[in-house]
Amino acid sequence: RHGAEVRPLHLVTALARDGDGWRVHFDRLHDGRRLPGDVRARRVVLAAGSLNTTELLLRCRDELGTLPDLPRALGR
Numbered sequence: 001r002h003g004a005e006v007r008p009l010h011l012v013t014a015l016a017r018d019g020d021g022w023r024v025h026f027d028r029l030h031d032g033r034r035l036p037g038d039v040r041a042r043r044v045v046l047a048a049g050s051l052n053t054t055e056l057l058l059r060c061r062d063e064l065g066t067l068p069d070l071p072r073a074l075g076r
Contacts, residue, residue: 009028010029012025014066015057023039024041057074057075
């Protein structure tokens with residue numbers, strides 16, 4: 001009703017600021033293959049559980065550099 005989208009069988013690989021919104025990079029799982037894609041969103045809700053959400057945020061901060069301002073206490 002408010003425009004939210006849930007995308008099953010999508011594995012988020014990166015998250016980055018994009019102007020006043022976000023760019024979400026993902027692999028869509030289809031017929032045993034991973035098809036890369038991305039989408040822009042005004043808001044993003046992370047709901048991958050405590051381990052997977054933390055892993056994604058740490059990867060974006062430490063490896064990809066797309067979220068450099070996340071606190072050092074993340075994951076502790």
